[in-house]
Amino acid sequence: MSADFLAHLQLGASTAFTFQNLGYAFIGCLTGTVIGVLPGLGPLVTIAMLLPITYGLDPTSALIMLASIYYGAQYGGSTTAILVNLPGEASSAITLIDGHQMARQGRAGPALAGAAIGSFCAGCVGTLLIALFAVPMASLALAFTSPEYFSLMLLGLIGAVSLSSGSLLHALGMVVLGLLLGLVGVDVNSGTARFTAGSPHLMEGVEFACLAMGVFGMAEIIVTLERHHASRESFIAKVSSLWPTREDMRRMVAPTLRGTALGSVLGLLPGAGATIAAFTAYSLEKQVSRHARELGSGAIEGVVAPEAANNAAAQTNFIPLLTLGIPGSAVMALLVGAMMIHDIQPGPQILSQHPQLFWGLIVSMWVGNLMLVVLNLPLVGLWASLLKVPYRYLFPAILAVCAIGIYSLQGSAFDIYQMLAFGVLGYFLIKMDVPAVALLMGFVMGPMMEESFRRALVVSGGDLSVFIERPISLGLLLASAVLLLAAVVPAVRQRRGLLEEPEG
């Protein structure tokens, strides 16, 4: 077994370390980082655009480049999340909670470095795990059917609720609203156009970017401007240290490991992916970390754990694709397309028929992670110094980049109006102290949850007990219940104290 393993790695290394493949990996990483940083654009659009260019390349090189765009975008997304409180990628949405707080406290450098280091460690471990356990991992994924998926997503949502600051009811409402917004558009099952008000633009549903940029970007900018208007101070964020302290490094170890483990497992599940891995990792930190109390106000654990998780998940996301031929997400589906164009059938036979593709890709992932860390760490200084620019120059640029990025999604000005509408919503939410992160989570999960729920019920013939009968699903549901109780009990106790009737 170990002899095999080494032989596989050797094969992979000899494929990945050719001058060409290194070059393609580098281009992919660079492009991916830029894409990740810019809000609105995403790896999906970029990969789709670059697909034709890869026709002329040999399949391994093509896959290497496209794959490195994908996880490069994860790195880039965390940069904007930390610096500007804008989730560049859906999976970076959770990083912005603590990451931006750290930036506000002048600790953008350690936050960015922590994210990069955590991601790199996760990438290393993830690559190793894939190399060792690709096949058994794939069969684990098969045990997950619709009821398990639904319960897993419910756990993720409850996790998002329980980790939100502020009132539980507020956060629950945000999740449900997010779910509803996610359902806007044409229903795949019945072909009915839901909640579109007859507008052809909404047929595809609400764009994540519009929601995220509006609620987080626009609303935040407005509120910040109001504060300055009132106080007339010139807002220049202070940037103290650029590098994590020794204390930071020590604190990063456990969350990185936890995030990596969680992300590696969750990335295996088709559809679950990087976003749910990031959210779940953060929830876990809140329950388990020694510094749980600081989460939400700038704890480095809150940056490192989700970043490690989303990077690990981005890697293991390839496993169901390569071993089972099941694309785990839209990006993976594009990659399946790329493979088929090169006459490669993804599936169990890929290990035997195209070993150099499989192992070459895996080793190149590790190389890509290395390149990304080398690219990003020196840039930490550059990014952090961006914050020193007076806000009045920053905010119009941010508005412009958001607007253009969103416009570029479908070449439609309507999307900008969407962003405007969500910006107004976001403004209302900030004013009312409602946590908006849960909204994003519900939004991403909406269609998937409905789909799993529907499938589970179809298979069970309308019997709701299917969720409790299956052991994995039951376990996940119990975990959700526990999380919910853990969040509710302190709140109830507090209220009881307030409501106590005076004697007499």
Next chain:
Amino acid sequence: MAVLNAAVARARRLTIHKPKNAWVGLFYLVTGLLFAGVARTYALGSARSMGAGYFPFALGCILAGLGLLLIGTSLSLHPERRPAAPQAAPRVRTPAWPFLLVTGSLALFAATIDTLGLFLSVVLLILVSSRADPAFSWWRAGVAALVVATGACLLFVVALGLQMPVWPQGLS
């Protein structure tokens, strides 16, 4: 009869302790009812074969229910225990300009991008939104607008190869 009197007396003492909860609760209630109402018009189906309206209807009802709960938590029967300081920070008049300018500039961008092209739209966006900071001089805003517009065109159209009109229709 006495029960009725007691109930009325209690209702008179109902005050809103947490206005924010009340507003958000109202928002959830109305939105939930709206979604549920629209969902009713789609085929609901049954548990065994969920129609298009099943899930959204359920969610809409849940949201409305949460709204009611929130409104409930915002009320209290003890007007004398109202928190002394208002929940918001010390009352400063919130300026309306930032909201209007940011929203307005983005709307302007959306309205002009197709006809005026990227460069001019960005210039307009920056010029209008810059008014939100009173210390932003016209001169500086103009320079910033040109810089950002040029940078955006270079980045999005040249470097990334996205298809979008850079100049107004008619020129090219």
